[in-house]
Amino acid sequence: MNRKCLVYGFWSVTLALFVASVAMLFLYTPIEKTMGPVQKIFYLHLPIAINTFLACFVVFIASIGYLWQRKMWWDDLAFAAGKVAVLYCSVVLLTGMIWGKSAWGSWWTWSPRLTFSLVLWLLFVVYLMIRPSIDSPQRRAMISAVYGIVAFIDVPFVYLSVKLLPDIHPASIALAPAMKLTVLVWFLPITLLALGLLRAGYLLNRQIRTESQRNQNMVFESAPPASPTPMEELA
Amino acid sequence: MNGEQYMILAYVSSSALLWGFAAMLWWEIRKHGPTDPVED
Amino acid sequence: MNRTLRQIGLLIQKDLRIEARGRQTIGLVIVLGILIIVVLGMGLGAGRPVSGFGATSILWVTYLFGGVLCFEKTMAVERFDDALAGLLIAPIDRGVIYASKLITNLLLIIGLALVVTPVAMTLFRFDLSEHPLAFFIVMSLGVTGFTAVGTLFSAAVSSTRLQGGLLAMLVFPLSLPVVIMSTQLMRKVFEEGVPLTSTDVATLCAFDMIFLIVSWLVFELVLEP
Incomplete structure (x- = not known):
């Protein structure tokens, strides 16, 4: 009961903070002079992007943990983190594309940052996609763990490679104090949401694994008794 | 569309994605029932 | 050290001898590469010369698809008659198996490249004469990194039932940085006339080194009969 209260409390706080951040964005935060109202996408974009990296890092750590200890819960954690990473990276791509459409008039340009998000998204979507195609749970955990580690090591190289593309992005934006405060406030609900989703996804994976193990046990238990072997007949 | 509409589009679609995913997880967890500890 | 080298040499010899008897992989891969080039040529070449x-x-498309087939085949050889079990029992380090498979795969891809690159150059009228050395360095470093990742995952995937497509799904996204890097470096060299810097080469080398080391470390865990 106590635990349930805690979970409900956590989600209400997260939702309330999210709503408060949206309210702050519209009522308090000033509009950036050169870019206009579309710059306000930034307050969502940046915390989501940073949390994407954190989720990828959790995949990396959990993958190492699995290869080290060979405990299935590490795999469940890595899978949950992979889902959060893909979800957050999708939001990064989406907000980035909308911003690009407003700023440059096209939904997609091969600018370094957009390409970087796209490659990162592809890397971790593949992580989720390959899992169902491997039947044995041990092999699935092992291959995804190796993939998770290599994918994370890949990220800095993706960054270096996209830097070779021609860039039209603004180098950096000077933020007024009120804008900085808004970014900081936005970090709260976004990070809490990531943690909540990670925990919920982890619990769901544990549930599914429990069920599949229980089903396996039932198959063993309900199997017809083996016919007596010759030795037993003799006895 | 002007800048403000694009901004609102970004926030609406992102919130729908994020909270939609959260609701989906919640639904799935309820469907599967409580967890027992499993042994690896 | 000498002993390790001899073991690697023996294993490569074994793989190449199997390949030489059947000539299944290299023939298949080269024909596939030419097919890809013909298909791309219909849409992209069409009478105009293509820059470096x-x-x-275009070459990366052929190398990627051909490479994945090579990786699958060189590991599939070990699946027949439980040859892998014998290899694992043999008193050799797992790193030696990785090194030998890597070099075999590299040799096969070099074979592919030696045929497909001139064919593509004729069909597309590529002009590499301005910076042939830059092209060679960038492509060979890129292919090495791709092969390092591919060899690792070919060992992981070959034990599962579902092989078709899975290896490509694993290797393509992980090789994207090398592909992007080499195409962009070629754009700089051939279109903007900027010479290849040592930083560019060092980045590609770093990619190769890190993936060689990681694959070598992880290969032992991946290889199960």
């Missing part, structure tokens, strides 16, 4: 920048993307 375009050349790298």
Whole structure:
């Protein structure tokens, strides 16, 4: 009961903070002079992007943990983190594309940052996609763990490679104090949401694994008794 | 569309994605029932 | 050290002898590469010469698809008659198996490249004469990194039932940084006339080194009969 209260409390706080951040964005935060109202996408974009990296890092750590200890819960954690990473990276791509459409008039340009998000998204979507195609749970955990580690090591190289593309992005934006405060406030609900989703996804994976193990046990238990072997007949 | 509409589009679609995913997880967890500890 | 080298040499010899008897992989891969080039040529070439920048993307498509087939085949050889079990029992380090498979795969891809690159150059009228050395360095470093990742995952995937497509799904996204890097470097060299810097080469080398080391470390865990 106590635990349930805690979970409900956590989600209400997260939702309330999210709503408060949206309210702050519209009522308090000033509009950036050169870019206009579309710059306000930034307050969502940046915390989501940073949390994407954190989720990828959790995949990396959990993958190492699995290869080290060979405990299935590490795999469940890595899978949950992979889902959060893909979800957050999708939001990064989406907000980035909308911003690009407003700023440059096209939904997609091969600018370094957009390409970087796209490659990162592809890397971790593949992580989720390959899992169902491997039947044995041990092999699935092992291959995804190796993939998770290599994918994370890949990220800095993706960054270096996209830097070779021609860039039209603004180098950096000077933020007024009120804008900085808004970014900081936005970090709260976004990070809490990531943690909540990670925990919920982890619990769901544990549930599914429990069920599949229980089903396996039932198959063993309900199997017809083996016919007596010759030795037993003799006895 | 002007800048403000694009901004609102970004926030609406992102919130729908994020909270939609959260609701989906919640639904799935309820469907599967409580967890027992499993042994690896 | 000498002993390790001899073991690697023996294993490569074994793989190459199997390949030489059947000539299944290299023939298949070369024909596939030419097919890809013909298909791309219909849409992209069509009478216009293609710059060195375009050349790298087209060649990468053939190398990627051909490479994945090579990786699958060199590991599939070990699946027959439980040859892998014998290899694992043999008193050799797992790193030696990785090194030998890596070099075999590299040799096969070099074989593929030696045929497909001139064919593509004729069909597309590529002009690499301005910077042939830059092209060679970038492509060979890129292919090495791709092969390092591919060899690792070919060992992981070959034990599962579902092989078709899975290896490509694993290796393509992980090789994207090398592909992007080499195409962009070629764009700089051939279109903007900027010479290849040592930083560019060092980045590609770093990619190769890190993936060789990681694959070598992880290969032992991946290889199960």
